[in-house]
Amino acid sequence: MDALASVLEQVPDNPMMPEWIGIQSRGMKQWITMQMAQNLGVCANMHFCFPRQMIDKILTSFMPPKDQQNQQNQQALQVQYEGLNENLLFWSIMKLINENRSQQSLSSIENYIKEDETGKKFYQLCMKIAKVFDDYQVYRSHMLIDWQQHQSHETLKDPVAQWQAELWTKIVSEDPQNHLAFKARNFLEKFSLTNINTDNLPSRMSFFGISALPELFLQVFEKMSEIMDINLFLLTPSNQFFFDIKSERQMGRLALKEEIGIDPEHLYYEMTNPLLSSLGTAGKGFHSCLEAFNYHEPFDDLFQDPINGSGKSNTMLMQLQSDILNLILRKAGHEDAPVTIAASDTSVCIHACHSPMREAQVLKDLLLNEFEKDPELAPHDIIVMMPDIEAYAPFIESVFFLETFLPFSISDRRKRSESESLDAFLKILALRNARLDKKQVLDLLLSESIAGKFNIMTDEIYYIEKMAEDAKILWGRDGDHRETLGLPAFEENTWQFGLQRLFMGMAMPENHGALVQDILPCQFFEGLDLEVLGKFAAFCHTLFLCLEILAGKKTIEKWCEALKKISIIFMDRNFKNGEDLVFLSQTIDELEGNAQKAGFKDLVSFEVINSHIEHKLDQNISQGNFLAGNITFCNIMPMRSIPFKIVVLMGMDEKAFPRQAFTPGFNLIKKHPKPFDKSERDEDRYLFLETLLSARSKLIITYTGMSIQDNSKIPCAGVVSELADTMDQSFVFQQGYAYHLFHPLHPFNEAYFNQTDSFFSFSNDNCHIARALSLIRSEEGRIQKRIFVPRSAEKGSAEKESKENLPGIILDELIRFFKNPVQEYMKEGLNIKKPDVEDQTHDREIFSISGLDQFTLGSFLVEQKTGSCRETQFYPIIKAMGCLPFGEKGRFEYEKMKSIASPLIDAARTIVSKKQLPPISLEINIDGLIVSANFTDVREDGMYSLSFGKLNSARLLSGWIRHLFLNICAPPEYPKETILIGRDPKGKKPVVTCSFPALESFALKYFKELIQIYDKGRKHPFYFFCETSWLFAQALLKEKFEPGPSELDLSEPDPSELNPFEHEKDLIFRAMNRAKAGWYGGYYQTGEKENRYVSLCIENNDPFESVDKLISSGFVQNSLTVYKPLLENLKIT
Known part of the structure; x- marks a missing residue:
């Protein structure tokens, strides 16, 4: 950079002519601009361009002798020359192949x-x-x-x-003369000082940081050096002649090729630095090509040995860079012996993780540690590069925004990725040949450009999604659209079907339970919903209009008109997306212009135009955020070897780097290679070497090194392995190979917080989880004496548990707790919220009625046939709901459901005939906790609960808790018996009735035990699992097991009495085997162990592994405490 500054300080012949600087990436432009401004005080009138652009301008300025009289036509010649680029070639090829097929x-x-x-x-x-x-x-x-x-x-x-x-x-x-090959050869053969127009050319050209140039370009620049200065400022890894050095593997192949069978070291090639000889192939080729041209070096030696000139203690990184500079091979028994490395040296480190997300989490902690150690370190001193920024960008954004925020910017993303407007436009095009699934269509509203066009506010999208769900919209515009996809033209669950139901519901809200002209009106709500429905309908109508515009084959001109029309009628232009929509319009204009220049007038299909637009928007890389003053995340690109204090390489997996480029089989460059041809693989390997040289203080490498499924090892990129091998033979590590770390699967692993391992974390949230999980895993719930501290500036002691005051709850909260106490503890006690897994079947046509839909429809049948609609034919109504499969399958499912519901309908009619008591609200104070509930289903002889579902353990436990509460709080005149009616969970009977008798004084005792469990279960995990505990308690009590007093002891157990069931292990073992069906699940059901919160809580400590673990976990006692009173009072008929 100092050499470039000294050249630019020299005033050119025409000081008003811009300085031409040749670069290989736009990021280099920003860096040079900032550095020149620092060195010279100002940076202006600089023209940065790529080498190909420079060649184009030089050849455009060249005029053979016969054309010198046409100097006035220079601008026209330039426009003509610009045509023979890749884009014009493409349209010309399409045209000519069509004409000559x-x-x-x-x-x-x-x-x-x-x-x-x-x-x-x-x-x-x-x-x-x-x-x-x-x-x-x-x-x-x-x-x-x-x-x-x-x-x-x-x-x-x-x-x-x-x-x-x-x-x-x-x-x-x-x-014939309008292409680069001809013009370049013509230039080289006929160039002279008299036949080139220098009016638009500078007096000198400079190339900075170019990794490689084609030989043809060098020949042109050599000719231009006769009339101007051509300055090349290149990054050279060594100050010695390294162009013919060979790696150990290459020399081994040479020995085999010559069949001489001698040691590679005895060949005439010298054994030199293994990294440069192996990774420097691309650089060796370029520099050897330069040797064929005449040049001089006006500057003295510009190389700086990082060891001799640093004035600091030597580190691994400095030693590696110095060895590359001086072509040193370090190896035991060689002249240059391995160097002993201090245990604190982390200048080069490699981190293996389980996923890209974990790589981002580990990297954030590493960078926070660097900021803590070096107060002078600034975010702009750090660059993070990776083979594919698109694959890592979502994880980077999610991790670096959370908790401790670090300023960062992401560069090199595709235009589509950075612009929600461009992405939305491509999504519109993608719907042309799609099924129009509900999620596909409604996802368009997440774009502000589209939602703004229809004045749809963010909070209104929820109402629209709810409308689509209530109207049973699944996929397809209408029956005709389905027919174009080769499917029956049925209307149910289409967009037209759903919109008709919604509008009919708006017009006739009182008829939502009856058909109106074969349409079942949706139950509608007044007010805001009416306005939102109008916006929703306008959105759907405009979308379907746009899809019609995209139908058929058209000329390129007509296609461009259609694309512009869609962007106008479907997307809102505002100050946020103005530039993006201008870019889209320019892309469409460029498409039309290139086709016109090539004379392409054929009709093309939508698939072709869609592929071309998508290719163009994916091809344009945005680099506006490069070197923006933050931590820079970007792709590994040529000449990104800008010096940074800390350089990070992410995603260095075996299959990710070097990047694999697809080469067509007809590519003659690959079939008949020549010296100085470009090689993507060698260029990537040389990029890694340049990156190693650009790090000033630290080089960090991360990769996915373990499988997230089975923890098996995954190899890193070959270049990383070569670096590790070189470090192993070049250095002596006092405490083993501490530079290569394999991280745990979870960021809340206790290894990050126990201050004894090489791992550390700054996350308070993860520290809180690690502390809680350690408590869970400790024996009998005792707190193990481990210190968990997040590594941060705020290194206080662990948080003290606050005793939460529970002023009151409703009874439904207590019922929800007992359905899964561990889940409630993780969610409410530890504040761990795991997102629900989306149901992917909602956008597909119905082939069979799901359990939830069967329950909903069955309950509807029972309710309607019990009321005033006993004689109504409900098949047309349920079909109009959109809940049945198409055709006879739907009729069959309806009849099957009707037969299941019939016994329940008879039972419901019996219940309805009994006198219903007025609704009542009750509450009680249990040890300072106020519990309240409303009862609306009490009749003259008891509280009834009729359900279309099966009377499983969850429904029985819910009925039992409500029964206890009613017996405690209800007035004397209210009946105290509870009757539960539902389907037999074993399937032996069509309907089953369960009842609980009046309990009088025992109800309060049992209910207090449940409240104590609730209070304890919010602070510590309570091992009770609704279905598994039900199966276990049933099996154990059938063995006439006598557990002793059922009092719940919440105090710390005496160590001498840790196993009160020591003499009953055989009975417990048999009951445990029967309960495993509920714990592990089977073909038709998912085990409770697979619950997301339960699996996180128990992790590798499965209580069902042995009887001792089952007893020590508290599962046996907990199951009996809850279910023994229920089973003793349960009557089944």
């Missing part, structure tokens, strides 16, 4: 695309051909000229080359 020379292409109905395969093939031809212009210019002039060329012996030569000849037939 019948020719024998293109038969191989015709065979590939003959069954391509949509034209998408043809489009993709033309894109590949255009990319390959564009590479030919740079790397095989002689070959293209020979093809064009119908001269023999060595590649024409290959049949694959013959159709390419034919196609290329047709492409350039109208203007």
